[in-house]
Amino acid sequence: MKILMVCLGNICRSPLAHGIVEYLATEQGLDWSVDSAGTGNWHVGQAPDPRAIKVARNNGIDISTQRAQHFQPHFFDHYDLIFVMDRQNLQDVLALAESDGQRQKVSLFIENDVVPDPYYDDDLFDPVFSLIYRRSVQIIGQLQQS
Numbered sequence: 001m002k003i004l005m006v007c008l009g010n011i012c013r014s015p016l017a018h019g020i021v022e023y024l025a026t027e028q029g030l031d032w033s034v035d036s037a038g039t040g041n042w043h044v045g046q047a048p049d050p051r052a053i054k055v056a057r058n059n060g061i062d063i064s065t066q067r068a069q070h071f072q073p074h075f076f077d078h079y080d081l082i083f084v085m086d087r088q089n090l091q092d093v094l095a096l097a098e099s100d101g102q103r104q105k106v107s108l109f110i111e112n113d114v115v116p117d118p119y120y121d122d123d124l125f126d127p128v129f130s131l132i133y134r135r136s137v138q139i140i141g142q143l144q145q146s
């Protein structure tokens, strides 16, 4: 299973989702490949935001070695599932899809809801971590059943 997490900058939300799902999958002995990317290219090559690194580290997960990358159309062929954090990400990723098969790989990380962007609000990193963690546990459970 190859999973891609997508947000805007690839320095806050999608690195957390990437790190958490990778951590939980490894813990459960699943041979999954997890990655992340941003619809914007401003932070390409950078490590996650220090606040994201910190909240992950406080919860026992190291995301500091991740590096931001820009979502590319060929990612549709490489990944089995593409999870996006909000509706703008959904619109931006779907705009690059060229077939129903590619579109079907894309879904909101939280069904019918969004992961709020913590970039401009330091106080959101803790609740965003918890939100992503809870949903990651669910996703892993659902994918193991399917």
Ligand code: 4NP
Pocket: 007, 008, 009, 010, 011, 012, 013, 014, 042, 117, 118, 119
């Ligand atoms: P992310 O948060 O999409 O969760 O990585 C953001 C990071 C950077 C910016 C916006 C959102 N930015 O405008 O640089």
